[in-house]
Amino acid sequence: MRAQLTTVVAAVLGACLLALLVPVLVLARVDSEQRALISAVQRAQALLPDAATLPPGALPTVPMADGLSVTIYRPDGQVLGVPAALAPEVLDAARHGRASIGLDGRADVVLPALPAAGLGAAGAGAPVPSVVRVAVPDDVWERVALRTWLLVIALALALLLAGVLVAEYLARRQVGWLDALGSGADRIAAGDLSARVQPGGPPEISRVGAALDRLAARVEHLIDAQRVRSADLTHRLRTPLTALRLGVDGLRDRSAAARLSADLDVLSQAVDEVIRAVRRSEEPGTPAKADLVAVARDRVNFWSALAEDTARVISLAAPEHPVWVRVRHPDLRAALDALLGNVFAHTPSGIPMWLLVRASPDGGGVLIVDDAGAGFPPAEALWPGRSGGGSTGLGLDIVRRIAEDSGGGMLLDRSPSGGARVELSLGAPLAQD
Known part of the structure; x- marks a missing residue:
């Protein structure tokens, strides 16, 4: 934009200067001719009184320093000054006393030594x-x-350069405010709601900057309020969890009570994690790094008791070495629980499932969860809030966001057994992690 403004100003100013320059150059040429003729007339008039009495050699035989060539023709045929042939105007001046200036397109000045009136009175003799x-x-x-x-052209170029510099300065100031506004908007769009634009510049740009600041402050306030409300609502789950724990403690079947107590511990930890997540943003420096193999084995062991109760088989194929991915451990555990929980919730008892973990060639890892169920419903049913079967549809959306935040993604397909396949690609941890 700055280049366009400068170019437009330069073009307009150049056209104006050109329109003025052409007549000025023509007038300068005419003025130089006139001044040359005036100088020649003055030089000739200065020599007239002494034209008949100057001794030989009194005039230079070459043009003078100012370029003028002076020649005196005497009646006896003697020529003083720069040698020159008798031109018709010289003969006419000698015979009839007529002066001539610039005859036949030349800039010569020819003056007789005696006034024309005196010659006319003297007659033929x-x-x-x-x-x-x-x-x-x-x-x-x-x-x-x-x-x-050259002087006029140099002055015109100087004016053009000065105009372009002034236009560039003004354009830079105007565009600078727009750049600052755009940078602030980019930071806010990237999630930095603390970014602010210092309003300035023309009134229109200043109003936009102030409105953008108010918008960022409003969004930040709404997010903080929503975070607090979510934490409060989640905290209310502690009361029914406490009641459930009391009920579990009163069970006579101690093995069932121990299993349910362990499940309540996991649920309580999940509630605590949700409260911590919604009450504060992730702190800078918190390592987003987890071992995909270790988490997969841990969650398979956790769900194996339920798999045994429902006559399912969970198979895990994973390398012996760790596969590090750019996901926080609680998030990775929640993603695996969501995927395995979906299989338990949406497939009949006895349906097996397979988990495959492998390292990516460019870093990070890949997790594939297959089952032998009926597969996924139509694609539109997988959108958040539109899943069938009484589900909220948020499980796969949470998994997708975890994968994308790590620099990877999620792919839904059919497994080799005809059921559903979920493939997660997870990015590698950052160097500082």
Whole structure:
């Protein structure tokens, strides 16, 4: 934008200067001719009183320093100054006393030494007067014109340069405010709601900057309020969890009570994690790094008791070495629980499932969860809030966001057994992690 504004100003200013420059150059040429003729007339008039009495050698035989060539023709045929042939205007001046200036397109000045009136009174027997001729070569006034032209052109270029510099300065100021506004908007769009734009510049840009600041502050306030409300609502789960724990403790079947107590511990930990997550943003420096193999084995062991109760088989194929991915351990555990929980919730008892973990060639890892069920419903049913079967549809959306936040993604497909396949690609941890 700055370049466009500067270009437009330069083009307009250049056109205006060109429209003024052409007539100025023409006038400068005419003025140089006139000044050359005036100088020649003055030089000839200065020599007229002494034209008949100057001794030989009194005038230089070459053009003078100013370029003028002075020649005096005497009645006895003697020529003083720069040698030159008798031109018709010289003879006419000697015979009839007529002065001439710039005849036949030349800039020569020819003046008779005696006034024309005196010659007319003397009649035919009057003596022939001396004649002074001052020749002005073309290159004399052309040099004067050239110097004037160069001066005018240099002045025009200086004005054009000054105009372009002023336009560039003004455009830079205007565009600078827009750049600052755009940078602030980019930071806010990237999630930095603490970013603010210092309003400034023209009133229109200043109003936009102030409105953007108010918008960022409003969004930040709404997010904080929503975070607090979510934490409060989640905290209310502690009361029914406490009641459930009391009920479990009163069970007579101690093995069932121990299993349910362990499940309640996991649920209580999940509630605590939700409260911590919604009450504060993730702190800078918190390592987003987890071993995909270790978490997969841990969650398979956790769900194996329920798999045994429902006559399912969970198979896990994973390398012996760790596969590090850019996901926080609680998030990775929640993603695996969501995927395995979906299989238990949406497939009949006895349906097996397979988990495959492998390292990616460019870092990170891949997790594939297959089952032998009926597969996924139509694609639109997988959108959050539109899943069938009484589900909220948020489980796969949470898994997708965890994968994308790590720099990877999620792919839904059919497994080799005809059921559902969920493939997660998870990015590698950052260097500082």
